Amino acid sequence: MSTPQRLHTRIWHEEPEPDNAFAARTALCHGYDVYGDMLGRVRWTEMLFLLFSGEAPWPEQTELLETLAVALANPGPRDQAVQAAMASGTGGAPSAATLMAALSVGAGRHGGARDVFEAMTGWVECGMELAAWQARLAGAAPQRLEIWPAAERAAGFDPHGRRTPGIVLQALERLAAHAPAQRLRWLAEHREALEAAAGLPLAMSSVAAAAFADLGFSPEQGEMLHLLLRLPGAAAHALEQRALGYKRFPFPPVELQDDPARQAVAA
């Protein structure tokens, strides 16, 4: 008889059925009875908060997370992560492939989860000290080598923007109105100074990072939640494009800059 292989968790506790060790009679999440006590009383965002933080949220935290989840639910069909999901879907790939596409692209530094991670690291390191943020955004700190591509700008800002987009300002204003949103309010108050330091307009990832920090999440948790909360839009757009078919999906002309056929003609 081999030694039982133990998995350790602080999150989930299942009591087995008396006649089947592989079937759960009850399931507790951080001590709360999920199916006996929570189901029917708990909102999705409360469950999400509980899973990640280990504690039930206060109503004002639930409201902030709920508002953030709506803000992030659909980055829209022009977003690169959603484009990847649609490109996967339009060819008829499995649903999981469309979400994996959205996750893979949405993981990146360009407005994705890594951008949120880095921006949240800024909240850990700089707090609400404007001078510390200005030094960070000006690129004063040396970059550490990591497997991710090197950062090309300050995290949380739009490299191709001209001014803060309306939807970012709207999200910031609505989220900052929530009671626990002290970083969001500070961000709104100092936005122009921070944009001047970064030399770029604020992006939605900055708003998300501040909200996650206000909810007490770590950069790792914020990165994970950003991946998760942006999936609904990717899924819906992938299903829509799968139904519409590839003939109606953009397939731009190509300008091949080293075409051997053209070189042969030129010769």
Place this chain on the structure above:
Amino acid sequence: MSGPEVLAAQADVLRTRVGACWPGTRAVFRGQDLHRDLDGSSSMDLFLFGITGRRFAPNELRLLDGMWALTGYPDTRLWNNRVAALAANARSLPSLGLAAGIAASDARVFGGGPAFFSIDFFLRAGEQRRAGAEVEAIVAAELLANRRILGYGRPMNSTDERLPPLLALAGREGLADGLHFRLAFDVEAALLRRKPFLKLNYAGATAALAADLGLTSRQYQVYNVFKTMLGMPPCLVEAAEKPEGTLMPMPCENVTYEGPARRSWVDRGAARHP
């Protein structure tokens, strides 16, 4: 050009130098006709050409091929293989299992992480060596700056069984005498004087060989994506043959719960958490 003009300049057309296909006519791969100029190329040949834009010699390609083969371990317990196998046993698709397994190989303690940091070290150390620095000084400075050198030591067993066949392969192909590969053993000697378990491992040896082949760290990162992939298909195939849901099943009592005791959701909030 800056701001949205950068985006506008790229809208509605794809400008590329890596290739394109015209179904029914031809395909171009990095400036060469795939079916004419590259006819007969092996997958590894095209893979490296695709990554670097240059062609590798047959002996170099055999080494790069062997570097995958020597670590193709079909052990379903290994985390990346387990991901692929679980997908199959849960009756998901091979593509999803393999893609997730490959992504799981981009890890901190094995696979992508050590490989990337290791070749980065060898490329920097090689430059310093060419400039006349002593190995001992290179190692001391690296340890001071980064506390450790990835590519040395192994969590479970400091002896790496893949090194003898790798050395034989590199020797057979005439590629065991490069600056970085020789440096890998000099660095090992310097590290062993400090900690006896810091032997050169497979990640370090293969990274040094790749550095000798002229790969940059980012190019090697792409090559390395598939390095542990060959172990996955056997795990996946066997897991698909087993009854559904029976791969590594876990009874409730094997999950050791270390969280709060049972509490009431309705009565929550006696104390306010931060």
